[in-house]
Amino acid sequence: MTDPADHAAVAGAGPRGLTQLFWAFSWMSLQGFGGVMAVVQRELVEKRGWLGNQAFIEDWAVAQVMPGPNVCNLALMFGDRHFGWRGAVTALAGLLALPLALLIALATLYGSLAGHAEAAGALRGMGAVAAGLIAGTSFKLLAGLRRHPLGFTLVLAFAAAAFGALALLRWPLFVIVLGLGGAAWWLTWRRLRREV
Amino acid sequence: MSALDWLYLLAHQLSISLLAVGGAVTLAPQLHRYLVDGQAWLSEAQFSAAITLAQAAPGPNVLFVAVLGWQIGGAFGAVATMAGILLPSSVLTLALARWSSRRRDSRELRAFTGGLAPLTVALLLSTGWLLAEPARAHLGAMALVAGSAFASWRFRLSPLWLIAAGALVGALGFA
Helix, strand or coil, X not given: CCCHHHHHHHCCCCCCCHHHHHHHHHHHHHCCCCCHHHHHHXXXXXXXXXXXXXXXXXXXXXXXXXXXXXXXXXXXXXHHHHHHHHHHHHHHHHHHHHHHHXXXXXXXXXXXXXXXXXXXXXHHHHHHHHHHHHHHHHHHHHHCCCCCCCCHHHHHHHHHHHHHHHHHCCCCHHHHHHHHHHHHHHHHHHHHHHHX | CCHHHHHHHHHHHHHHHCCCXXXXXXXXXXXXXXXXXHCCCCCHHHHHHHHHHHHHCCCCHHHXXXXXXXXXXXXXXXXXXXXXXXXXXXXXXXXXXXXXXXXXXXXXHHHHHHHHHHHHHHHHHHHHHXXXXXXXXXXXXXXXXXXXXXXXXXXXXXXXXXXXHHHHHHHCCCC
16 A cells, blocks of 8 residues: 555545545536646645645656546545545546536537537537647647757657657557657666766 | 447457556547547547537546547447546556555656657647647638647636637637
């Protein structure tokens, strides 16, 4: 099990039971327009004090590194820490259940309205914005890689190659992740080792 | 959808779960490749609608996978696609969190996050590129894509405002 000393700062603070855990994560998730993580930080760390800020940052790093949605991984780890696997499942359920119900309702509503030009137009507009937002996120991420161990030129080369293979050549994801991703990881590891 | 189809779908979801290295939305191109191009279980419009609605609605964006499942086969589809995509990565995460006693800031970890960062850039851009396909026919829609990309890159606007603006522009017929 996880080392309790990591979280000694908030020993004793936490959800009282599975029900509170479920509702806490439900409440956080329903406020998360465009990014639940920020809400989770505000609620868990600042408002409820269920997690110390340093511990949050460490958890976030692991959640980010592991495959899968960050916020889902974080919920799993947090729930597991307090109530074992049942806590993990409950926290995840809190994060997903109510928003899913809402989303299905929206999808069904859209389905019945899809014939109307305004509704179809609105969705096209929102889709265009969603595309732009995701592209914008990639630009922000790229801008932050200027001081990457591999050097910006190599970063651009990897990104361009992966983009070409995925978006233009439509190769399967696992080839790109294992191939290009693996190569980038190995090269980065070597560059970091030389720093020591 | 036959029973065998559902089995194949579940197997596909399980197989890509561990590839979601930049968050769930980076799985979109692969899901498009399988569900729309390959199996033709969904149309372009349905796929695009799923991601857009999940982005606009509160909650983790990974829920777009559940919407795709819903579109294919109702509640059962939603549960199957979500469970498939979450199970392997969740088990791995919990296993690592429980049994790892190493310091979190190890060279391997930094190499992992650092090494995958260029890939994540490409995955996100590919997803944006894919989602922008329906917009290519309309100048207004392309303007929305470019505008939102610029706005989210340079400014700290809440995505909700941009999405609402997009809905309005679209509803009025300019996109």
